[in-house]
Amino acid sequence: MDEHIAGRNAVIEALKSGRPAAALFLAKGETGGSVGAILALCREQGVVVKETDRQKLTKICGSEHHQGVVLSCAAHAYAALEDLFAAAQARGEPPFFVLLDEIEDPHNLGAILRTAEAAGVHGVIVPKRRSAPLSLAASKAAAGAMEYVPVARVPNLCAAMEELKSRGVWIYGADMGGAPAREQKLDGPVALVIGSEGRGLGRLVRERCDSLLSLPMRGRINSLNASVAAGILLYEMMKYR
Numbered sequence: 001m002d003e004h005i006a007g008r009n010a011v012i013e014a015l016k017s018g019r020p021a022a023a024l025f026l027a028k029g030e031t032g033g034s035v036g037a038i039l040a041l042c043r044e045q046g047v048v049v050k051e052t053d054r055q056k057l058t059k060i061c062g063s064e065h066h067q068g069v070v071l072s073c074a075a076h077a078y079a080a081l082e083d084l085f086a087a088a089q090a091r092g093e094p095p096f097f098v099l100l101d102e103i104e105d106p107h108n109l110g111a112i113l114r115t116a117e118a119a120g121v122h123g124v125i126v127p128k129r130r131s132a133p134l135s136l137a138a139s140k141a142a143a144g145a146m147e148y149v150p151v152a153r154v155p156n157l158c159a160a161m162e163e164l165k166s167r168g169v170w171i172y173g174a175d176m177g178g179a180p181a182r183e184q185k186l187d188g189p190v191a192l193v194i195g196s197e198g199r200g201l202g203r204l205v206r207e208r209c210d211s212l213l214s215l216p217m218r219g220r221i222n223s224l225n226a227s228v229a230a231g232i233l234l235y236e237m238m239k240y241r
Helices: 008-016 035-045 054-061 081-090 106-119 136-142 157-166 203-208 226-238
Strands: 003-006 021-027 048-052 069-073 096-100 123-127 151-154 170-180 190-194 211-214
Touching: 003 008, 003 054, 008 021, 008 035, 008 069, 021 035, 021 054, 035 048, 054 069, 081 123, 081 151, 096 106, 096 157, 096 226, 106 123, 106 136, 106 226, 123 157, 151 157, 157 170, 157 190, 157 203, 170 203, 170 226, 190 226
Parallel strands: 021 048, 096 123, 096 190, 123 151, 170 190, 170 211
Antiparallel strands: 003 069, 021 069
């Protein structure tokens, strides 16, 4: 379960240490003292801030001594990028990764992790900013997969893509303007990039993909939920592994 850190000084130190955080709960109307510094750290680290009443804060942390701030920390620790390559090497398989470009819904994150584990993915890579954390909600949606699929959080997704390519990984982006996935040979060291729920792949991320993949759409809706698209494409890739 998530761990809750209460009190302004404790929250500041947790944020300064770079500890993965799911969200900051802030009492409505709290603006004075060190609140400004706390909010600045949250902006810097991409931590979501949720305003609520003091009674709810007391219920969340189990104490009235929260000073109007409670930090909800991630339910699971992040891995390093090197850990993902080590996982592939340990299984004697070419790397098979998933990159998430600003997936902000924890249920989508959890669902993708669950499918990734089933498809034999060696690890998932997410950006530090504007990405759903490894929260209790994500953990529940992952149905245990979070224990088996390492998730690396990187400062810059584009830089991580360049590192993957320098190590022989071919990167495919999910995009409705791409080539039909079923017609591609998706073997070898590969990574799949899934874009955000609203806008899909960001421009810079799309430009760094080696190829783009699409799925056939015969209905009137021209896009799929991010986790559904990820599941279909991962199983297309799984055919070649």
